[in-house]
Amino acid sequence: MQGTVLLVDDEQHLISFLKKLLDSEGYDTKTALTGEEARQKAALFYPDVMVLDIRLPDTDGVELMRELKQTYPHAQYIMMTAHGSIQTAVESTRLGAFEYLTKPVEPDVLLVSLQNAMKARRLTEEVEELRRKSRLLPGSSEITIEQYRSPAFRMVADEAHRATDSDATVLLTGESGTGKNHLSRWIHEHSGRADGPFFEINCASIAPSLVESELFGYEPGAFTGSQGRKRGLLEMADQGTLLLDEIGDMDLALQAKLLTFLDTQVVRRLGSETNIKVNARIIAATNQDLEELVQEKKFRQDLYYRLNVLVINMPPLRRRTSDITILAKELLMRLAHEMDLKNVPRLGPEALGSLERYHWPGNVREMRNVLERSLLEASSYDVINHVALGPKSLASFDLSPVTQTDQSLIEVRFPEDGLNLKETLNQLTATLIKEALARGATKKQAAELLGISRHSLTHYLKALDINA
Numbered sequence: 288m289q290g291t292v293l294l295v296d297d298e299q300h301l302i303s304f305l306k307k308l309l310d311s312e313g314y315d316t317k318t319a320l321t322g323e324e325a326r327q328k329a330a331l332f333y334p335d336v337m338v339l340d341i342r343l344p345d346t347d348g349v350e351l352m353r354e355l356k357q358t359y360p361h362a363q364y365i366m367m368t369a370h371g372s373i374q375t376a377v378e379s380t381r382l383g384a385f386e387y388l389t390k391p392v393e394p395d396v397l398l399v400s401l402q403n404a405m406k407a408r409r410l411t412e413e414v415e416e417l418r419r420k421s422r423l424l425p426g427s428s429e430i431t432i433e434q435y436r437s438p439a440f441r442m443v444a445d446e447a448h449r450a451t452d453s454d455a456t457v458l459l460t461g462e463s464g465t466g467k468n469h470l471s472r473w474i475h476e477h478s479g480r481a482d483g484p485f486f487e488i489n490c491a492s493i494a495p496s497l498v499e500s501e502l503f504g505y506e507p508g509a510f511t512g513s514q515g516r517k518r519g520l521l522e523m524a525d526q527g528t529l530l531l532d533e534i535g536d537m538d539l540a541l542q543a544k545l546l547t548f549l550d551t552q553v554v555r556r557l558g559s560e561t562n563i564k565v566n567a568r569i570i571a572a573t574n575q576d577l578e579e580l581v582q583e584k585k586f587r588q589d590l591y592y593r594l595n596v597l598v599i600n601m602p603p604l605r606r607r608t609s610d611i612t613i614l615a616k617e618l619l620m621r622l623a624h625e626m627d628l629k630n631v632p633r634l635g636p637e638a639l640g641s642l643e644r645y646h647w648p649g650n651v652r653e654m655r656n657v658l659e660r661s662l663l664e665a666s667s668y669d670v671i672n673h674v675a676l677g678p679k680s681l682a683s684f685d686l687s688p689v690t691q692t693d694q695s696l697i698e699v700r701f702p703e704d705g706l707n708l709k710e711t712l713n714q715l716t717a718t719l720i721k722e723a724l725a726r727g728a729t730k731k732q733a734a735e736l737l738g739i740s741r742h743s744l745t746h747y748l749k750a751l752d753i754n755a
């Protein structure tokens with residue numbers, strides 16, 4: 288389809304003739320005989336281009352354009368005028384009309400004008416999209432997940448590939464900063480919807496009532512203070528993807544509305560009776576335990592089941608130690624780009640060792656911050672020899688089971704005569720390493736089980752005096 292056009296003129300025969308002409312050229316053509324009808328049709332169909340007669344029975348065409356432009360600023364407007372009102376038509380271009388045509392309108396002239404207006408319409412959309420992308424994530428089109436080799440992340444990559452092959456709703460879980468948002472973009476950009484829009488909303492950072500109007504949109508007067516008309520993100524994400532970040536924080540009443548949307552793919556703006564069919568893929572993300580929230584009655588069970596179809600669990604960075612070198616390179620590349628550096632800095636062996644030994648409570652986000660700080664503090668931008676890790680480095684050691692399937696707990700015996708943190712953690716590290724050596728046939732496998740590099744394993748064996 289070429290796009291949606293709204294023709295507004297009170298001459299019924301002219302409108303019928305033009306509609307036939309435009310339909311045959313592949314446009315989705317809507318018509319209106321009055322200003323009031325034009326307002327209603329515009330609200331229903333969001334035309335890309337509106338062709339307005341300057342003289343309408345109930346309103347002045349230029350006034351109508353000025354009004355519509357406020358609600359639909361991205362649409363393009365073509366004015367039609369009889370000879371006597373050319374001055375007014377010229378004035379309309381000053382107010383933002385794309386062009387004016389004099390009556391009787393030549394079909395070819397109208398078609399060329401429409402084609403150009405459609406092009407301009409698409410261009411504004413593309414510029415908007417580019418602006419949005421560059422604001423959100425520089426170089427987002429280069430997101431890659433193939434380079435990460437840790438077993439924990441390979442599982443993620445496999446699931447992500449599965450997600451690109453379907454339109455199913457995806458649930459991304461995992462600690463804060465593990466890259467859920469990042470992965471959702473990858474899924475979008477590698478799915479059949481890559482040419483469609485990607486939008487996101489964080490359900491925790493704005494008030495529940497606002498989340499609802501952002502998602503579903505509204506009509507004038509839908510609630511106190513609502514002015515104008517707004518399309519919701521679900522509508523805007525048509526043919527694309529919408530990320531609902533922090534879904535665990537979504538209000539219960541809104542959860543019910545979301546569930547209805549997922550079942551029907553139909554949206555109704557607040558204050559409207561009209562159903563709008565939307566084809567948007569939903570990715571939901573959370574760092575909370577939704578099952579626990581269901582038990583606490585803070586999350587609807589039916590919605591949980593509905594979301595729990597294609598679940599991708601992002602592993603914390605401390606379980607992806609063998610990815611650290613590559614991830615650090617990737618982050619440095621992005622930082623260098625953002626800081627306009629000529630070369631991408633390298634990491635010295637000592638700095639890399641520190642990154643691998645650290646436990647990353649804030650995950651990838653923390654690593655990015657650490658590298659940024661180190662870059663700012665570095666004396667040269669060629670090699671970073673030192674990374675400035677936070678004081679939390681050891682205190683945040685993860686005591687939960689190493690794999691999801693392995694539910695066995697590790698007991699820590701606290702010394703009676705004091706709680707020496709370093710000693711306790713060393714004891715725990717040694718226990719884990721011995722267990723990994725017993726389970727893995729080779730040192731390489733043991734290192735993989737532990738999620739660390741062979742180099743780090745050798746370091747620990749030596750430092751903790753373990754006989755392999």
Ligand SMILES: Nc1ncnc2c1ncn2[C@@H]1O[C@H](COP(=O)(O)OP(=O)(O)OP(=O)(O)O)[C@@H](O)[C@H]1O
Binds near residue numbers: 468
């Ligand atoms: N593979 C990656 N390569 C480069 N940067 C990454 C990667 N993964 C995550 N990041 C960066 O790390 C930061 C945190 O990632 P992201 O926002 O995706 O995490 P999140 O899990 O969605 O966090 P939260 O739960 O707090 O919303 C972002 O700056 C993101 O660009």
